[in-house]
Every structure is written in C-alpha cells, then in structure tokens.
Amino acid sequence: MKFSTNSIVAIAAIVASGATTTQAFAPSHYPHRTSVSLYQSTEVSQESTPTTEKKPTKKEKRLQYMKDPNFHRKGFKEVRPNVEKTMETQFKSPLVDELKTSNYVIERDGVRVHLAKDFGFCWGVERSIALAYEAVEHFPGRTVHITNELIHNPEVNDNLQKMNVQFIEKLGEGKKDFSKVEDGDVVILPAFGASFEEMSLMNEKNVEVVDTTCPWVSKVWNTVDQHQRKGLTSVIHGKYGHEETIATTSFCEDYICVKDYKEAEMVADYIVNGGDKEAFLKYFEKAVSKGFDPDTMLDKVGLANQTTMYKKETRAIGQLMQKAMMKKFGPVDAKDHYLEFDTICDATQVSKIDLLSSIFYESSPA
Numbered sequence: 001m002k003f004s005t006n007s008i009v010a011i012a013a014i015v016a017s018g019a020t021t022t023q024a025f026a027p028s029h030y031p032h033r034t035s036v037s038l039y040q041s042t043e044v045s046q047e048s049t050p051t052t053e054k055k056p057t058k059k060e061k062r063l064q065y066m067k068d069p070n071f072h073r074k075g076f077k078e079v080r081p082n083v084e085k086t087m088e089t090q091f092k093s094p095l096v097d098e099l100k101t102s103n104y105v106i107e108r109d110g111v112r113v114h115l116a117k118d119f120g121f122c123w124g125v126e127r128s129i130a131l132a133y134e135a136v137e138h139f140p141g142r143t144v145h146i147t148n149e150l151i152h153n154p155e156v157n158d159n160l161q162k163m164n165v166q167f168i169e170k171l172g173e174g175k176k177d178f179s180k181v182e183d184g185d186v187v188i189l190p191a192f193g194a195s196f197e198e199m200s201l202m203n204e205k206n207v208e209v210v211d212t213t214c215p216w217v218s219k220v221w222n223t224v225d226q227h228q229r230k231g232l233t234s235v236i237h238g239k240y241g242h243e244e245t246i247a248t249t250s251f252c253e254d255y256i257c258v259k260d261y262k263e264a265e266m267v268a269d270y271i272v273n274g275g276d277k278e279a280f281l282k283y284f285e286k287a288v289s290k291g292f293d294p295d296t297m298l299d300k301v302g303l304a305n306q307t308t309m310y311k312k313e314t315r316a317i318g319q320l321m322q323k324a325m326m327k328k329f330g331p332v333d334a335k336d337h338y339l340e341f342d343t344i345c346d347a348t349q350v351s352k353i354d355l356l357s358s359i360f361y362e363s364s365p366a
Contacts, residue, residue: 058196058251059225065203066211073211075131076138083133090159091121124214125151128191135210136163139186142208146188147176147198148243150212174246181205192243193217195250216307217244221251223341227302228253232339235267235321237314238306240287245306249289254297257287264317268324271298301325302339 056064065071099106099115106113121129132150145166149157161167165188169177176198181187183206189199193213202209227234234255238245249255258264263284270280280294303321305314318340325334 057225057228059221062196062199062221062251065199065209068203068209070207071209071211072135073131076134079134079137080130082137083130086133087126087129090155096120124216125153125191128212128214129156131210131212132160132165132188133163135186135188136160136165139208142184142186143182144186144188145181146190147194148190148192150188150190151192174241181207183207186210189213190243191217193221193247195247197250214307217247220248220304220307223302223304224248224252224255226341227304227339230300230302230339232300232302233297234304235264235301235317236304236306237264237309237317242306242308244308248304248306252289254292255289256284256292256294256298258317259287261313261316261320264320267298268320270294271301271321271324272327300337302341304341 066073096115096119099113099119104115104117128150132146136144143166144164145168146160147168149167150160151157157167166180168181171177178198178201181202186208187202187210189202189209189211191212191214194202224234224236232254234249234252236245236248236252236255236257237259238248238257239259240246240249240257245257249257256267258267266280266283269275274295277294281288281292284292301321303314303318321340322334322338325337328334329337
C-alpha cells in the first residue's frame with residue numbers, strides 16, 4: 001500500500017507475554033516482537049499527485065462476471081418440471097419412506113437401522129443438482145463440462161456422466177486441463193464453487209457458465225472479502241486441498257488454513273509468543289498465501305471456515321483466536337485485531353449429530 005509524504009508512521013515495541021497450550025514453534029526464550037501501526041493523515045496536500053483509478057477487488061470482479069448474460073445462476077424454468085420428476089425418481093426411496101413412518105428406526109433379521117431425522121440433501125445441494133440437470137436439458141446438443149465433482153456423492157456424479165457431462169481433467173498440484181473447453185460450450189461450476197482464476201478464465205472464453213455454487217459458500221467468500229478490505233489475514237478452518245477451501249483462498253490476499261483445533265493452537269501460540277519462523281512456515285507451507293510472514297501477518301486476523309467443518313470446532317477456534325489477541329494486545333484492544341462472522345452451515349452439522357444423538361440416546365441405560 002502506498003502512503004503520501006504526509007503519512008505518519010508510528011512504531012511501537014510490544015513485548016509478547018503469556019502462553020497458549022502448545023509451544024510447537026517456541027524458541028528457548030521469547031524475543032521482543034515489533035508491531036507497526038500505520039496512520040495516514042486526513043489532510044490533503046495541494047501538491048498531491050493525481051488520484052489513480054481504484055483497482056477492483058476479486059469480489060467486485062466476480063460480481064462483474066455474474067452480470068454477463070452468459071452467466072446463469074437461477075436455472076431454466078422451461079425444463080424444471082422434467083428435472084423435478086427425474087430427481088424424484090432417482091432419489092426417492094421406499095425404504096427411507098418406511099423409516100420416516102416408523103419413527104426413523106426399523107429392525108430386520110436382528111439388525112436395527114437408524115435414519116437421521118434430517119436425512120437427505122440440504123437445500124444448497126438439492127439446488128446445485130437441479131441447476132446442473134436443468135443446464136443439460138436447456139442446452140441440448142451442446143458440449144457440457146463441469147470443473148469438478150458437483151458434490152461428494154458418487155451417484156450424482158455418475159448420473160452427470162451418463163448425461164454426457166464432461167469432467168475437467170485434473171493434472172495434479174491443483175491444476176486442470178481446460179484446453180477441451182471450446183467456444184459455445186457450457187461450463188458448470190459445482191456446489192463447492194470455483195476458484196477466482198477459473199471464473200476469470202471462463203469469463204474470457206465464449207462459453208455459457210452455469211453457477212451452482214451453494215449460497216453458504218459464497219457467503220464465506222464475502223467474509224474473506226471483508227477481511228481483505230479491513231487489512232486482516234484470513235484464518236480459514238478447513239482442509240487446504242479441499243475444493244471449497246481452494247476456491248475460498250483464491251478470493252483472499254493473505255491467509256492461513258488450519259484443519260483442526262491442534263493446528264489453530266500452533267497459530268495462536270505463534271501470535272502470543274512468536275517462535276521458530278522457518279519451522280512454522282515449513283509446517284504450513286501448503287496452507288498459507290504466497291509470501292506469508294507470520295511475524296507481520298498474524299497481528300490482525302479474521303476467521304472463516306469450510307462449510308463442511310464441524311460447527312463446534314470452528315467456534316472453539318474462534319474463541320482461541322480471541323484469547324490469543326487478548327493476551328497479546330489486552331482485552332480493550334483485542335477487538336481491533338480479531339473479526340468473526342458466522343459462516344457456519346448448520347445443514348452440515350444437523351444430520352450427523354442428529355443420527356449420533358439418536359443412537360447414543362437409545363443405547364444409554366435407563
């Protein structure tokens with residue numbers, strides 16, 4: 001970021017104190033760390049240089065792509081009745097119907113089967129399947145591609161292959177072969193979303209784009225955009241190699257991914273105590289943004305998550321980050337160094353927890 005000559009730079013030394021539960025990257029003694037605060041004068045110099053045009057953010061560019069008439073997010077009404085019948089045929093089950101009318105439990109030949117009360121596709125997944133099916137019917141005779149598995153469900157992906165949907169080939173190291181996508185083709189973006197780079201590539205091509213991204217996923221993208229605007233590093237609770245997290249990190253500037261509470265403890269410990277920078281970066285080498293510097297990029301952080309991660313763990317990680325900032329900056333100033341929005345998708349949690357709860361409740365002694 002460039003500042004004018006009348007900018008005021010204040011440098012204050014902050015002594016790290018306290019400790020978190022893990023010392024994975026802590027040195028034998030804790031050095032003093034320096035925090036730099038930048039304050040830009042509100043006075044306007046008469047000799048100031050002409051203002052340059054503001055560079056659009058990745059979110060703003062994505063919104064521009066979505067305004068293109070070849071970008072589709074609302075489906076195609078004329079084929080919807082046929083798609084609804086197809087989905088009912090494919091996903092309706094007499095056994096599931098029986099379970100639902102039998103208090104979600106049946107027993108056959110000494111085997112008891114439990115069904116989660118919220119069994120089935122969540123709204124976001126059902127919407128994604130419908131949009132993909134509608135795209136195939138709406139563009140007959142056109143070559144239809146999809147950038148990844150639509151969802152993590154073999155039956156759904158097999159159905160798409162039977163519809164002659166072409167899955168973009170993965171080349172490894174996060175790269176894909178888009179060379180077979182030609183002018184006039186149709187490209188489906190899956191429920192997990194697509195990276196900013198993939199969206200930009202499709203925008204440059206003369207193709208029809210059908211975006212089935214779950215709205216809860218795009219809500220996470222809006223959150224990391226807020227982090228970027230406020231100068232925060234995004235701490236993402238997710239697996240760095242998961243399709244959704246790859247898409248999310250592509251909309252970030254500075255980020256670090258933590259897959260679980262243990263890795264979050266390592267980050268919190270470094271925030272409070274500093275540590276072995278080289279060892280820290282080696283451990284997280286595939287989970288951080290290019291040029292990531294934990295000594296300067298962990299002073300102000302915001303939390304986001306992969307929507308399929310457990311709510312309880314995401315919230316625990318949020319509390320951990322808050323406590324780390326309170327230890328380092330004090331309870332009054334901690335709010336200026338940590339930001340959290342609710343990006344948790346409850347649908348991910350409910351069916352799993354509901355099923356486990358019903359089993360444990362029934363197996364518990366009276």
